Each structure stands twice: as C-alpha cells, then as structure tokens.
Amino acid sequence: MSGDGLLPRERTEVAPGAVHVPDWLGPMEQRELVASCRAWARGPVPMRHTRLPRGGVMSVQTVCVGWHWRPYAYSRTAPDVNGERVAAFPPWLAELGRRAVADAYDDPAAGAAYEPDTALVNFYDSSAAMGMHQDKDERSDAPVVSLSIGDTCVFRFGNPETRTKPYTDVRLASGDLFVFGGPSRYAFHGVPKVLPGTGDPATGLAAGRLNLTLRTTGLPG
Ligand SMILES: O=C(O)CCC(=O)C(=O)O
Numbered sequence: 001m002s003g004d005g006l007l008p009r010e011r012t013e014v015a016p017g018a019v020h021v022p023d024w025l026g027p028m029e030q031r032e033l034v035a036s037c038r039a040w041a042r043g044p045v046p047m048r049h050t051r052l053p054r055g056g057v058m059s060v061q062t063v064c065v066g067w068h069w070r071p072y073a074y075s076r077t078a079p080d081v082n083g084e085r086v087a088a089f090p091p092w093l094a095e096l097g098r099r100a101v102a103d104a105y106d107d108p109a110a111g112a113a114y115e116p117d118t119a120l121v122n123f124y125d126s127s128a129a130m131g132m133h134q135d136k137d138e139r140s141d142a143p144v145v146s147l148s149i150g151d152t153c154v155f156r157f158g159n160p161e162t163r164t165k166p167y168t169d170v171r172l173a174s175g176d177l178f179v180f181g182g183p184s185r186y187a188f189h190g191v192p193k194v195l196p197g198t199g200d201p202a203t204g205l206a207a208g209r210l211n212l213t214l215r216t217t218g219l220p221g
Pocket residue numbers: 120122130135146155172189190191211213
C-alpha cells in the first residue's frame with residue numbers, strides 16, 4: 001500500500017482505458033527529462049502562465065513541444081506568448097510514448113501504433129493546481145501519456161460525463177506513468193494539490209512538480 005489509505009503502489013486500471021504505472025521512469029530518465037524540460041522552458045517559446053479567455057491565469061506554468069497549446073487550440077507558433085515557433089518534438093520522446101502505451105496496456109501493437117506529436121510540460125509550484133477539465137483540443141482519439149517528476153500530487157481522475165463524482169484520487173509520485181485512452185480518453189481530470197517536499201532533488205528538480213502529457217494532435221504538418 002501507499003501508506004496513505006489510497007491505491008496500492010502497483011499497476012492499477014483506475015477506469016477502463018486509464019492505467020497508473022508507479023515508478024515507471026528510472027532515476028536517470030527522470031534526470032534527463034528534467035534537463036530537457038529546463039531547455040524547453042528557456043525557449044524559443046518560454047515557459048509561462050497561460051492566460052485564459054475570461055481573463056484568468058493558470059497557476060501552473062506551461063511550455064509546449066511540437067505544437068503550441070493555448071485555450072483552446074494548437075498551432076506551430078505561439079501568438080499568445082512571443083510569436084515564435086515551438087521546439088520540435090524529438091523522436092526519442094515519441095519512442096518514450098510508444099513504450100509507455102505498450103507497458104501501460106501490456107499491448108506492444110498499441111504501443112507501436114502510437115504517434116504523439118506534442119507534449120505539454122507543466123510546472124507546479126507548491127500552491128499550483130489544475131481544475132477538472134477534458135483534453136479535447138486534439139483531433140485524435142489516441143491515448144494521452146502522462147509522466148510525473150518531482151513532488152507527489154493528488155491526481156483526480158473522473159469520468160467523461162461530468163466534472164464531479166464519481167472520481168478516483170490517485171497519488172502521482174516522481175517517475176509515475178498514467179495513460180488514459182479508449183473509454184477514458186475524454187474523462188475529466190485535474191490536480192487539486194501538490195504535496196510539497198515529497199520529491200527527490202536528485203532528479204534535478206529541487207522543489208515542485210513537472211508533468212509531461214504526450215498527445216496526438218491529429219493536425220496536418
Ligand atoms: O499534471 C497533471 O498530472 C495533469 C496535467 C493535465 O491534466 C493537462 O496538462 O491537461
């Protein structure tokens with residue numbers, strides 16, 4: 001058990017098509033991902049708090065790779081930041097995504113067919129959170145691959161119909177993988193809180209939490 005009365009630290013299908021694989025990334029992969037995220041955070045489009053259409057600002061900071069996400073569209077350049085084209089999506093990240101899908105679903109063919117072309121990298125400081133939402137700006141039903149590094153968070157995974165209950169609270173710790181696809185692809189999900197001081201500075205992240213979600217935009221070019 002995780003010691004907190006929540007789910008055990010073992011591969012768990014939280015909902016149909018939604019799988020949590022604890023400790024999926026090894027220490028070196030986590031360090032390398034942190035280094036890559038630092039480089040992407042510097043530019044060409046820097047990490048920033050995303051502005052929402054109604055004037056709010058997201059508490060997480062985000063940088064995108066491959067395609068730039070802004071509410072609620074993808075583009076190659078970042079008109080809401082500095083107009084630059086975002087960093088290219090590296091082949092090794094697509095390969096990591098394929099391995100993630102294959103492992104989460106225990107299905108090598110599903111892994112081989114996975115072709116992510118964008119990553120949203122979110123940084124949470126100790127007070128950041130993310131409200132319940134659906135990832136639905138992609139024109140593809142391919143699964144979303146989520147990788148977590150640094151402080152543990154409470155990840156709330158719900159259902160495709162409503163942003164309220166039923167949902168399951170899962171603790172995503174450093175190195176954890178969470179994949180959601182199939183019947184859960186459009187499930188509402190969010191991060192109500194981060195648990196400060198739970199990460200290991202050996203990852204290269206002294207404080208806070210990084211989350212990468214790999215997605216397939218389904219967009220041409
Ligand atoms: O930080 C997380 O674990 C979830 C991130 C998320 O929901 C998103 O980027 O849409």
